[in-house]
Each structure stands twice: as structure tokens, then as C-alpha cells.
Amino acid sequence: LNISERLDSVYSAHQKPQSLQFQYGTAGFRTKANTLDSVVFVVGILASLRSKYLDGQTIGVMITASHNPPEDNGVKLVDPQGEMLEQSWEQFATVLANVSTQHELVVELNRIISQLNIDLKVKSRVIVARDSRDSGPQLVQSTIDGLEVLDTEYQDFKMLTTPQLHYLVRAINTLDSPVSYGEPSESGYYKKLATAFKQLVSTPISITVDAANGIGGPKLIALANHLEGLLSVTVVNNEYINPNALNVNSGADFVKTNQKLPQGISPKPFDLYASFDGDADRVVFYYSDDDGVFHLLDGDKISTLLAAFISDIVKKSGIEAHIGVVQTAYANGSSTDFLKEKLQLPVVCTPTGVKHLHHEAAKFDVGVYFEANGHGTVLFADSFIETLKSTEPSTPDEQRALEQLIQLSNLINQTVGDAISDLLAVLVVLTIKQWDPSSWDASYTDLPNKLAKVIVPDRNIFKTTDAERRLTSPSGLQDKIDASVKKYTRGRSFVRASGTEDAVRVYAEAGTRTEADELSQEVVGLVK
Numbered sequence: 001l002n003i004s005e006r007l008d009s010v011y012s013a014h015q016k017p018q019s020l021q022f023q024y025g026t027a028g029f030r031t032k033a034n035t036l037d038s039v040v041f042v043v044g045i046l047a048s049l050r051s052k053y054l055d056g057q058t059i060g061v062m063i064t065a066s067h068n069p070p071e072d073n074g075v076k077l078v079d080p081q082g083e084m085l086e087q088s089w090e091q092f093a094t095v096l097a098n099v100s101t102q103h104e105l106v107v108e109l110n111r112i113i114s115q116l117n118i119d120l121k122v123k124s125r126v127i128v129a130r131d132s133r134d135s136g137p138q139l140v141q142s143t144i145d146g147l148e149v150l151d152t153e154y155q156d157f158k159m160l161t162t163p164q165l166h167y168l169v170r171a172i173n174t175l176d177s178p179v180s181y182g183e184p185s186e187s188g189y190y191k192k193l194a195t196a197f198k199q200l201v202s203t204p205i206s207i208t209v210d211a212a213n214g215i216g217g218p219k220l221i222a223l224a225n226h227l228e229g230l231l232s233v234t235v236v237n238n239e240y241i242n243p244n245a246l247n248v249n250s251g252a253d254f255v256k257t258n259q260k261l262p263q264g265i266s267p268k269p270f271d272l273y274a275s276f277d278g279d280a281d282r283v284v285f286y287y288s289d290d291d292g293v294f295h296l297l298d299g300d301k302i303s304t305l306l307a308a309f310i311s312d313i314v315k316k317s318g319i320e321a322h323i324g325v326v327q328t329a330y331a332n333g334s335s336t337d338f339l340k341e342k343l344q345l346p347v348v349c350t351p352t353g354v355k356h357l358h359h360e361a362a363k364f365d366v367g368v369y370f371e372a373n374g375h376g377t378v379l380f381a382d383s384f385i386e387t388l389k390s391t392e393p394s395t396p397d398e399q400r401a402l403e404q405l406i407q408l409s410n411l412i413n414q415t416v417g418d419a420i421s422d423l424l425a426v427l428v429v430l431t432i433k434q435w436d437p438s439s440w441d442a443s444y445t446d447l448p449n450k451l452a453k454v455i456v457p458d459r460n461i462f463k464t465t466d467a468e469r470r471l472t473s474p475s476g477l478q479d480k481i482d483a484s485v486k487k488y489t490r491g492r493s494f495v496r497a498s499g500t501e502d503a504v505r506v507y508a509e510a511g512t513r514t515e516a517d518e519l520s521q522e523v524v525g526l527v528k
């Protein structure tokens with residue numbers, strides 16, 4: 001296989017524009033869709049190498065820019081068990097994305113191949129999917145051009161939610177194995193979730209979901225079709241066939257950031273609503289009270305709900321388990337206090353980006369992780385599931401608790417945060433507890449907070465430590481932030497460079513709304 005010759009016919013069509021620089025960040029590559037062609041092409045080649053390196057296991061490529069505007073797009077790689085690409089490979093992606101001649105590309109590819117001792121004769125396998133953006137099909141085609149350079153066997157699943165692609169990667173790689181993850185098809189995904197849901201609840205449930213005009217809408221409806229009579233969903237903002245509407249005035253990110261209702265929802269007091277983001281890996285919930293006041297139930301609320309419920313049934317099951325919760329600095333301070341003090345659970349804080357949370361959560365028997373923005377899941381360790389299955393219950397209550405834990409582990413996507421799966425999990429818990437949204441909300445009260453975005457000349461000078469809670473550079477800035485924070489009751493604020501946008505984020509929380517806004521303004525002023 002002569003890579004250089006292989007590239008001769010295709011490279012010129014996928015050459016990098018000279019002026020652009022790319023970086024594999026928190027969520028892979030993400031930028032304006034019309035600048036991404038060369039990037040997805042080399043990602044196709046890199047995915048092939050990754051598959052060969054891992055003895056021909058299937059690798060996933062997802063084309064999506066999640067909650068970002070319609071004109072953006074992005075690409076990320078999914079590893080064999082459905083996790084995010086191993087961190088040590090991100091640098092290869094960045095290097096390849098920035099070469100600007102065919103010769104350089106060959107040199108860099110050969111460097112990777114010899115450094116990792118990759119056998120090019122191993123058959124490589126990759127699956128590809130995309131969200132509903134209109135730039136998607138062309139970018140998939142360019143990815144495929146990259147896959148063909150190394151004769152990779154591929155399957156294009158067209159439009160899927162991001163978590164569905166993660167599911168498929170794991171299902172394909174565990175096919176016929178004792179730890180089979182499920183049927184490796186889209187319908188296998190629905191069957192797995194629907195089967196678990198039916199084992200957990202029997203009373204009919206209905207909910208209205210804002211799908212951000214993204215791919216989550218039709219996929220949620222497909223899921224609900226497997227649960228007729230049990231789950232009835234009304235989807236608003238379901239114009240996924242109109243890519244210009246994607247994430248506009250709708251979706252989980254809009255609701256969380258603006259702390260208000262999306263377009264298209266006129267809430268009935270104390271009814272529960274949910275918003276997905278554009279690729280349906282995030283979900284947030286909310287309700288309105290009888291005064292019409294909006295109440296957000298974000299990732300922290302989901303995390304505490306699930307953690308409390310699971311630790312409760314673990315106790316009922318009569319077995320021991322090490323349960324922990326993983327958060328980022330964006331978690332509301334009240335949620336952290338609630339987890340530590342009321343639930344007495346260990347809480348770990350990691351840098352932003354689910355890959356960090358995921359790895360920490362995997363260290364527990366049951367690891368609950370959510371970003372405040374609603375991206376997260378619950379990981380059940382294989383050894384813990386084994387214990388659940390092999391334990392002989394001594395009472396009907398114990399038996400029920402064991403059964404519930406097993407079904408929850410099937411219901412909750414083990415590969416990555418999944419809006420559809422998390423929605424079902426929350427509905428199960430609320431139904432079993434017979435809670436309305438205000439009972440859920442009552443567990444703790446969020447500290448008023450504000451997330452601001454500041455455009456700066458160079459965001460790379462903002463360097464952090466302590467899971468991004470403190471700045472080490474620019475020098476002196478952290479001291480000024482500390483001095484501001486001190487002035488406010490229960491004040492907390494931190495600054496970090498975004499990994500997905502060319503901006504710096506400023507988070508602030510404090511005892512009252514006015515204080516939170518003031519603190520935010522002060523720190524924004526310091527950063528500018």
C-alpha cells in the first residue's frame with residue numbers, strides 16, 4: 001500500500017487552506033463548516049490508522065457541531081468501547097489537520113505509522129454518521145475519501161444522534177462477545193432502551209420535549225414508537241429538515257445559558273418539559289410554577305436526582321457499592337454541598353469536557369457524571385453488574401432493587417451522555433418516586449449564577465490549574481478575581497478559555513441574583 005500514490009488522485013481536492021489552523025479540542029474539531037473539508041479528509045485517514053492499530057476494531061466518526069450555530073460543523077472520533085478518542089491520539093489529529101501539502105501529509109502519516117508500529121495490512125473498519133446540518137453530507141463524503149485512502153471498510157449511518165453512533169460502535173465491537181452491548185443497529189438501540197424502560201415503569205407517562213430542530217426529535221419519536229401506551233412524547237422545535245432552524249432560540253444550551261423557555265413552549269404549571277441540544281447528547285429539564293416563574297432543572301439537578309435514587313436502591317439491594325459523583329467547576333455550589341453533606345457521597349471535580357468526567361466516573365462501582373449544561377451519564381462498572389446478577393436476594397425488596405439496578409444500567413447509555421437515554425432515566429425515577437418537578441427541584445436551591453463569554457485578542461494566555469478553578473496566567477489576574485469574590489456572600493467565580501469557541505468564559509455565582517450579576521460584571525471587567 002503506497003500512501004503517496006494513493007493520495008495522488010484525491011489530495012488536491014482536500015487540501016488545507018493555507019491560512020487556517022486547527023486544533024482537536026474538547027469536542028474534536030469544530031468551526032465554520034465551509035473550512036472543514038481538509039480536516040474531515042485527514043480524520044478519515046486517522047480513523048483508519050486507529051482501527052488498524054487496534055487490530056481492526058471499528059472506530060466511529062461523528063460529524064456534528066452539537067449546540068453551535070447552523071453554519072458550523074465539527075468532527076470527532078469514537079473509540080471501540082464507544083468512548084471519546086484516547087487523549088494521546090488527539091495530537092496526531094491536530095498534526096494531520098494542519099499539514100498543507102501532500103508531501104507533508106505523507107511524512108506525518110509515516111511518522112505515526114512507524115512510531116506506533118501500525119501494520120497497514122490489518123483490515124480497518126469505520127462507521128460514520130452526522131447530525132442534521134446541511135453541510136453534513138458533503139463532509140461525510142470527504143471523510144469517506146479519506147477512509148478509502150487506506151482501503152477501510154466503512155458504513156455510513158446517515159443521520160443519527162451522537163450517542164447513537166457511540167452505541168453502535170460499542171455494539172459492533174462487542175458483537176458475539178459475552179459483554180455484548182446490544183444489536184448493532186439503530187433499531188437495536190431503541191429495543192434496548194425500550195425493553196429496560198418497560199421493566200422499570202408500568203404507568204403511562206407523557207412529556208413535551210424541545211428538540212432544538214435537531215436530529216434528536218425524529219429519533220425520540222422513533223424510540224417512543226417502541227413504547228406505545230407507556231410513553232407519549234410531544235416534540236416541539238422538530239424542524240430538523242430545515243437546517244437553518246437548528247439550535248435557534250431553542251435547545252438545551254439556549255435554555256441553560258439564558259435560563260428561560262425555548263420558543264414554542266407555553267408551559268402548564270408544574271408540568272415537566274425537556275430540551276435536547278442539536279445532536280441530542282445533552283438534556284435539561286424545566287417547569288413553570290403557578291406564578292409563571294421558570295425553574296431550570298439542569299445537569300446538576302439530574303446528577304443529584306440519579307445519584308440519590310441509585311444510592312437509595314443500592315441500600316435496599318443489600319449489597320455494598322462505591323458510588324461517586326463527578327462534576328466540573330461549572331456545577332452549582334449548592335449541588336456540590338447537597339451531594340457531599342446530605343447524600344454523603346464523594347464528589348470529584350475535573351476539567352471541562354466529558355472525557356475527563358467519564359474517566360473519573362469509571363473509577364467507581366457506580367459513577368454519576370454530568371456537566372451543568374446537561375451532558376452526562378451514569379457508569380456501572382462491569383464487575384458491579386456481575387455482582388448484581390450473581391447476588392441471591394433474601395427478600396422480595398432486595399430482589400426488586402437488584403432488578404432495578406440491572407435495568408437502569410441497560411437504560412442509561414454507558415458510552416457517553418445521551419439525551420434520549422437520560423430523559424428516560426429521569427422519567428423512571430420521577431415515576432417511581434411519584435415526584436412532580438417541584439419535588440425534584442426542592443432537594444436544594446441553586447445559587448444564582450451567570451455564565452458570560454468574553455472575546456479577547458488571545459485566549460491561549462488563559463492557563464488554569466486545580467480543575468480549571470484557578471488561573472496561573474496571565475499573572476496577577478487570579479489575585480484580582482479572589483479579591484472580587486471575597487466581597488460577596490457565597491461568592492465563587494472562575495475564568496477559563498473555551499475549548500470549542502474563540503472566547504474566554506467567566507462563571508460567577510453568589511448568594512443573590514444581584515450579587516451574582518455584579519460579581520460576573522466585575523470579573524468580566526478584569527478579563528477584558
Ligand code: NG1
Nearest residue numbers: 026027352353371373498499500501
Ligand atoms: P467549552 O467551550 O470548552 O467551554 C463547551 C461546554 C462544555 C462541553 C463542550 C463540548 C460549558 C461551559 N462548556 O466547552 O461543557 O460540553 O462545550 O460540547 O458548558
Ligand code: ZN
Nearest residue numbers: 066277279281
Ligand atoms: Zn451536543
